[in-house]
Amino acid sequence: MVIRVEHELHTRRKGRNAGVGLLLVGFIAIVFGLTVVKVLQLDDIRQFETFDHAPRPQLVPETEVGQ
């Protein structure tokens, strides 16, 4: 079944909807970019890798655990 325009509101609000869509895409891009930058700024990337909402010491190499 072909999706059809059901109301003239859809055409009338096309510009607004496109604008809101662009803003949402921009927001996603910002959150993604912030995540990448924040993770890359960690001094030791393993701080991130060994923390999954709860500490996971099994991911830390044994030599470091023993130290």
Place this chain on the structure above:
Amino acid sequence: MTDFSANEQTIQKAGHEAGMGDYFALLKPRVMSLVVFTALVGLLVAPVPVHPFLGFVAILCIAVGAGASGALNMWWDADIDAVMKRTASRPIPSGRVAPGEALGIGVALSGFAIVLLGLATNFLAAGLLAFTIFFYLVVYSMWLKRATPQNIVIGGAAGAFPPMIGWAVATGGVSIESVLMFALIFMWTPPHFWALALFVKSDYGRAGVPMLTETHGRDATRRHVIVYTLLLVPVALGLGLTSIGGPFYMAVAVVMNAWFLKGAYDIWQRDDAACEADKHAVEIKVFKVSLYYLFAHFGALLVEAALRLYGLGGWSW
């Protein structure tokens, strides 16, 4: 009543449906440009480097926060805007945007900008942005604007915070440099605004907003221009002696302050007859000089920061 029928009634009433441009106009984009420029300078002249993407997000948040306070101001001042010729075509008084929509956009964007700035950089910067929005809406718009002809003096603080926020983004603190950047805009606002008020025929009086030119007269306004310009000079020169100043900034500051001071003196020496005779030529010129003044000072700070990259900026070389 369905959402569709409600919308149709709104459109019939206003004769126009709000587009993205109308919502953007709520954010006062021209004011935003000054905020972006001064915040960017505050961020770039700070001694701590900021990752370019974090810097971009920080400036975006400050701009959105400034826009949000503009929308909240338009929501609160819709009754005044409807009376005055200059502002009657704004989105709310013209009926293109409902007051509740402007309030919603203002509150939502404020929250978005403050939270994102805090998460992206630090919570001192976010706190300063929150205070700026509060100051502009509550202290200036709700309280001072309709209460005292000194509204622009104290309310001008809201426009002076952006470089301090930019500095806090980079350093996570407040220091003499950021306080003096704040003070520069704070002290510059009254003579800048009153030079404009002397040659623009406003209808603030009809809207019930006390303006110095109307409550105390034009001679008192001229005296205020020269006094505030005199108070501005030491702030501008003092900034040049801090770690972000240097010989280039100081040279620019001396020239611009002499130029602005001469203009303020000329205004002080005039009377209404002289103003009418040359159609406010001096006041118009001083207003333009005031715009160059702020741009030159913050531009010179940027140049000093760029020179420092090559070991040339500041007083130490």
